[in-house]
Amino acid sequence: MGKSRKDAVLVLGIGNLLMGDEGVGIHAVRRLECSALPPRTEVLDGGTGGFHLLSCFREYGRIILVDAALDGRPPGTVTVLRPRFASDFPRALSAHDVGLRDLVESASLLGPLPEIVLVTVSIAQAQSMCTELSPAVASSLPRVSAAVLSLLEGRGSPICPAGSAGGSGSRCSRRVTGNRRSASRRGGSPRRN
Amino acid sequence: MASRIVIDPVTRIEGHLRVEIEVRDGAVVDAYSSGTMVRGLEIILKGRDPRDAWVFAQRTCGVCTTVHALASVRTVEDALGIAVPPNAELIRNLMMCAQYMQDHVVHFYHLHALDWVDILGAVKADPQSASALAQKISDWPLSSAAYFAGIRKRLQTFIDSGQLGIFANGYWGHQAYRLPPEANLLFAAHYLEALAWQKEVVKIHSIFGGKNPHPDYLVGGVPCAINLDEANCLNAQRLAYVGTLLDEARNFVERVYLPDVLALASYYKEWCGFGGGLSNYMAYGDLPVRGYGDPSGFRFPRGIVLERNLGELLPIDGRDAAQVQEQVARSWYRYSDGDEGSRHPWEGQTELAYTGPNPPYEHLDVAGKYSWIKTPRWKGRPMEVGPLARILVAYAAGSTDVREAVHEALQRLGLPLESLYSTIGRTLARALETRLIARWAQEFYRDLRDNIARGDVSTFNGARWDPATWPPEARGVGMSEAPRGALAHWIVIRDQKIANYQLVVPSTWNASPRDSRGQMSAYEAALIGTPVADPEKPLEVLRTIHSFDPCIACAVHLYDERGRSLHRCTIM
Numbered sequence: 001m002g003k004s005r006k007d008a009v010l011v012l013g014i015g016n017l018l019m020g021d022e023g024v025g026i027h028a029v030r031r032l033e034c035s036a037l038p039p040r041t042e043v044l045d046g047g048t049g050g051f052h053l054l055s056c057f058r059e060y061g062r063i064i065l066v067d068a069a070l071d072g073r074p075p076g077t078v079t080v081l082r083p084r085f086a087s088d089f090p091r092a093l094s095a096h097d098v099g100l101r102d103l104v105e106s107a108s109l110l111g112p113l114p115e116i117v118l119v120t121v122s123i124a125q126a127q128s129m130c131t132e133l134s135p136a137v138a139s140s141l142p143r144v145s146a147a148v149l150s151l152l153e154g155r156g157s158p159i160c161p162a163g164s165a166g167g168s169g170s171r172c173s174r175r176v177t178g179n180r181r182s183a184s185r186r187g188g189s190p191r192r193n
Numbered sequence: 194m195a196s197r198i199v200i201d202p203v204t205r206i207e208g209h210l211r212v213e214i215e216v217r218d219g220a221v222v223d224a225y226s227s228g229t230m231v232r233g234l235e236i237i238l239k240g241r242d243p244r245d246a247w248v249f250a251q252r253t254c255g256v257c258t259t260v261h262a263l264a265s266v267r268t269v270e271d272a273l274g275i276a277v278p279p280n281a282e283l284i285r286n287l288m289m290c291a292q293y294m295q296d297h298v299v300h301f302y303h304l305h306a307l308d309w310v311d312i313l314g315a316v317k318a319d320p321q322s323a324s325a326l327a328q329k330i331s332d333w334p335l336s337s338a339a340y341f342a343g344i345r346k347r348l349q350t351f352i353d354s355g356q357l358g359i360f361a362n363g364y365w366g367h368q369a370y371r372l373p374p375e376a377n378l379l380f381a382a383h384y385l386e387a388l389a390w391q392k393e394v395v396k397i398h399s400i401f402g403g404k405n406p407h408p409d410y411l412v413g414g415v416p417c418a419i420n421l422d423e424a425n426c427l428n429a430q431r432l433a434y435v436g437t438l439l440d441e442a443r444n445f446v447e448r449v450y451l452p453d454v455l456a457l458a459s460y461y462k463e464w465c466g467f468g469g470g471l472s473n474y475m476a477y478g479d480l481p482v483r484g485y486g487d488p489s490g491f492r493f494p495r496g497i498v499l500e501r502n503l504g505e506l507l508p509i510d511g512r513d514a515a516q517v518q519e520q521v522a523r524s525w526y527r528y529s530d531g532d533e534g535s536r537h538p539w540e541g542q543t544e545l546a547y548t549g550p551n552p553p554y555e556h557l558d559v560a561g562k563y564s565w566i567k568t569p570r571w572k573g574r575p576m577e578v579g580p581l582a583r584i585l586v587a588y589a590a591g592s593t594d595v596r597e598a599v600h601e602a603l604q605r606l607g608l609p610l611e612s613l614y615s616t617i618g619r620t621l622a623r624a625l626e627t628r629l630i631a632r633w634a635q636e637f638y639r640d641l642r643d644n645i646a647r648g649d650v651s652t653f654n655g656a657r658w659d660p661a662t663w664p665p666e667a668r669g670v671g672m673s674e675a676p677r678g679a680l681a682h683w684i685v686i687r688d689q690k691i692a693n694y695q696l697v698v699p700s701t702w703n704a705s706p707r708d709s710r711g712q713m714s715a716y717e718a719a720l721i722g723t724p725v726a727d728p729e730k731p732l733e734v735l736r737t738i739h740s741f742d743p744c745i746a747c748a749v750h751l752y753d754e755r756g757r758s759l760h761r762c763t764i765m
Contacts, residue, residue: 052392052405087356105358109347110389 008040010060011148014067014100016048020127021075021137025066028121028144035145038152050103057107062115064148067100068137069120076136077122078143080151088118119147197556198728201229203738204362205304207256208745210704212716213559214734216725221734224713224720225559226704228566228745231525235543238694243269243686244658246694247410250682253696257744258406259292259398260675261682261696267485268682269412272669273662276486278651281414283641284401286480287435288408289673290634291397294442296676297580297627298450300742302380302387305620308736309457310380311370312360316349318378326375331452335386344382364730372460380457383449394442400431414653419645432642439638443631454624458606458617465608468616468737470719473574474498474582475702477509477681479674480633492633493583493626493674494590497571501614506589509571511670511681514539519697520568522709523561525549533709535570538683539668541695566745568705568714569697577715578678578702579741580623581613598625616719619740660689675699677744700744716741 013029016022026045033043042060046053056063073079083089089101107113121140133141201211209230215223238249247265251258263285270277277285320341327336351358372380395405401417402408409416420426458465478488478495488495496506510516518535521528527546528534536542548562557563569576576582587595602625603610612618657663667686674680678699685693703715713721719737726733 051388054388055392102359105351106388109351109359109385 005042005059006061008042008060009062009064009152010056011041011043011064011066011152012046012053012056013044014046014049014053014065016126017131018129020125020130020132021121021123021134022068022126023131024068024121024123024133024137024140024144027133027138028066028119028141028148031141031145032148035149037149041152051106053103054107054110057104057114058111060114062117064117064119064151065100066119066121066144066148068123068126070125071120071122073122074136075122075124075134076140078140078147079118079120079122080147081118081120083116083118117151119144119151196728198725198731198734199556200731200734203735203743205307205735205739206743206745207254208700208743210738210743210745211557212720212734212738213557214720214725214731216728219724219726221720221723221725224717225557225563226566226706226714226716227557227564228700228704229564230745231545231565233543233545235541235694235696238691241691242660242689243272243684243691244412246684246691247412250694250696251407251410253698254744255406257292257296257675257677259288259402259408259410260673260680261698262408262410263289264671264673264675264680264682264696266410266412267671267673268669268684269671269686270485270669271671272667272684272686273412273657275413275654275657276484277414277654278649279484280419280641280644280649281652281654282481282484283637283644284415284417284652286637287439287634287641288398288401289480290630290637291394291438291442293630293676294446294627294634295391295394297623298387298446299391300676301450301454301620301624302384304742305739306380306384306457307360307363308732308739309370309461310372310384311365311367311377312348312363312381313352313365314370314372314374315377315381316345316352318345318374320345320378322373322375323378323382326456327379330456331448333448333452335382341378341382344385345378348381364732367730367732368726369724369732372457376456376460380453383453386449387445390441390445394438397435397438400435401427411653413655413658414651417652419650419652421645432645436638436642439631439634443635446627446631451624451628454621455602455605458608458621461617462606462608462612464617464736465612465615467723467733468619468719468740469614470717470721471575471577471713471715472499472501472614473571473576474585475509475571475576475578475679476583476586477511477672477674477679478586479672480630480637492594492629494587494592495672496586496590497576498582498585498589499574501585503585503589503610506586511672511683512668516571517681517697518570518573519695519701520570520708521562522568523706524564524567525562526567535573535709538670538681538695538697539685539693541683541693543695562706564704564706566701566705567697568708569702570708570712573708573710575708575712575714575718576679576702578699579619580626580676580678581619582678583626583674584622585613594629595625598629616737616740623742663689666692677742678702698744700741703741704743704745716743 013025015025017026029043029045089104123137196216198214203210211227211229213225214221234253247262250265251262253261320338323341324336324338398405398408418426421429475497478491478493480492481490483490514537518537520535521532525547527544528542669684672681680698683695705714707713723733723737725731
């Protein structure tokens with residue numbers, strides 16, 4: 001209960017397991033739990049936890065969030081980014097949910113945020129009353145695992161090489177799709193602060 | 194000419210509510226409250242094992258978690274003649290108290306406060322003035338000028354980012370906001386503190402019931418074994434932690450929440466003149482001290498006040514077919530013997546019959562049926578339920594705790610008793626009962642510890658667990674006071690399965706449409722006369738609606754996945 005987690009990394013999956021592809025974040029972390037993970041890594045199924053998850057943002061020094069995103073990209077596209085603005089987070093899918101964006105904004109009001117990396121899987125829609133993933137989204141799970149493991153092993157930011165200003169507020173992202181781009185930055189990325 | 198305003202969805206509530214109002218000469222002259230969703234829990238429960246009912250029923254709502262589980266187990270226990278052991282009563286009370294404290298605090302700060310507090314006005318405040326105000330109203334230690342300067346800076350950074358996030362779409366700058374800047378900053382700071390605090394007290398649910406939301410309950414008792422020395426039971430360490438959590442909760446309630454509500458009331462005294470609505474108040478009562486079978490020992494007494502007559506308290510009998518009844522005259526249901534009728538819940542029917550417009554639509558047919566909420570009545574009369582009803586019923590019952598709390602608060606504010614019949618009165622009642630509950634919870638805790646010290650560790654009565662011990666048919670009613678008001682379930686058990694199950698929840702009483710005689714329920718009645726300075730920003734309407742703490746419970750969503758609204762707010 002009192003152990004410091006500031007030097008640990010939390011892999012936090014968010015989503016609704018009952019809403020088909022919307023639950024991909026949960027499927028992803030369950031898969032990761034079965035993998036060999038570096039020390040000081042914890043994995044949490046955050047479900048639709050909402051404000052219950054606020055304490056995670058205070059306790060951990062680094063969080064890797066995994067969630068579905070309705071971003072118009074082909075379903076199954078895996079995107080890794082360091083969010084800079086609230087708009088970088090997926091919005092809630094219903095008027096009732098406390099979405100990731102609300103959660104992060106609330107956490108930012110309560111105190112300094114940990115380092116956050118966001119791994120999203122693009123989906124076309126949420127399916128009601130369904131615990132299965134669509135084939136395109138299901139096929140992304142190995143790539144999600146690979147992306148998260150590479151983040152954990154490198155322990156560094158996946159984006160914005162040293163010296164890059166990142167553009168005028170644009171977010172830096174590395175898209176991991178079926179056609180992989182150059183992997184030159186893997187594992188060698190300089191740590192950001 | 195009257196203008197018709199639609200507020201849909203009403204935000205900062207639980208569930209899906211639509212309000213249509215007619216405004217003339219700057220005030221509400223007519224109002225229609227519509228529950229825009231249905232799930233059919235009563236249909237889902239049919240045919241199931243009564244011992245499982247609480248699991249399904251509790252899923253009615255995750256915000257007011259525990260309340261339906263409690264009503265459900267009491268309903269089945271009533272039907273089967275089961276008395277639960279004293280420790281189980283105490284643990285149920287503690288879980289309920291924890292729920293109240295979290296629920297009411299969250300409601301005030303995160304759902305209601307922004308109707309009164311202009312968050313954008315907070316950044317204009319002088320931290321020194323905020324500090325002086327804080328120290329005037331309470332001895333809560335987080336009150337230095339440096340502290341408030343830090344809060345102001347965080348808010349400013351948030352606002353400067355250009356995206357208001359959780360504060361988006363507010364009516365900031367509305368003329369009806371009356372707080373000086375330092376009060377805005379004080380409340381903003383406490384909004385954030387409450388956000389951090391609220392997850393603590395519900396750990397009590399996890400200790401007794403395994404998790405929150407939706408801790409476990411049990412027909413016949415509570416599903417926690419007590420053994421002070423065992424690792425996997427309710428042991429000394431966990432019991433001590435409950436005590437700590439209760440102390441912290443009482444601390445927050447007494448030194449932050451209640452002083453803030455009193456301060457708010459002092460700035461908004463004119464709102465003691467709006468939002469009263471109905472004159473009848475009903476409480477089933479709860480928090481037994483001598484067992485659920487003895488309502489005379491309830492901390493919240495049971496009874497009815499009619500026509501605001503606090504000199505007389507009328508009794509309630511949930512089994513009496515002539516008392517509690519439900520109507521569907523203006524609700525989207527069909528009764529087999531005609532929709533103008535009234536049915537006691539044991540004869541209740543839930544046949545969905547939607548006759549409303551297909552979305553997208555401009556207006557509901559408010560001359561006909563316009564809601565998924567049935568209309569309950571007690572002997573044909575509409576009732577307000579909730580904190581105000583509980584306080585008034587307790588007052589009428591002569592409860593010294595309650596009378597003292599009411600008198601002290603009103604004296605401090607310089608307000609008469611009649612001021613309770615209002616939006617501010619309802620808000621104040623909620624805070625007053627929370628403070629009482631914080632104290633009562635510590636007494637229940639002490640009683641539990643005393644029992645255990647005497648060697649009583651029983652938490653379950655299994656005498657009627659086996660269906661072979663049940664009669665072929667049994668009827669039960671289980672009553673409770675949820676944070677939002679009087680809650681009851683009715684069950685008919687036949688051949689060991691649920692033959693009929695009806696839930697009549699607080700927001701059924703308060704948010705329902707008119708009855709067959711055209712009488713309004715609480716929300717609609719309370720809105721009449723509410724000022725509306727700007728029809729495009731009906732902030733004043735929200736103040737009163739939120740004072741009821743609506744809990745409609747979610748099902749159908751009003752937005753599609755991309756946030757496109759399926760209904761539009763329009764003004765005729």
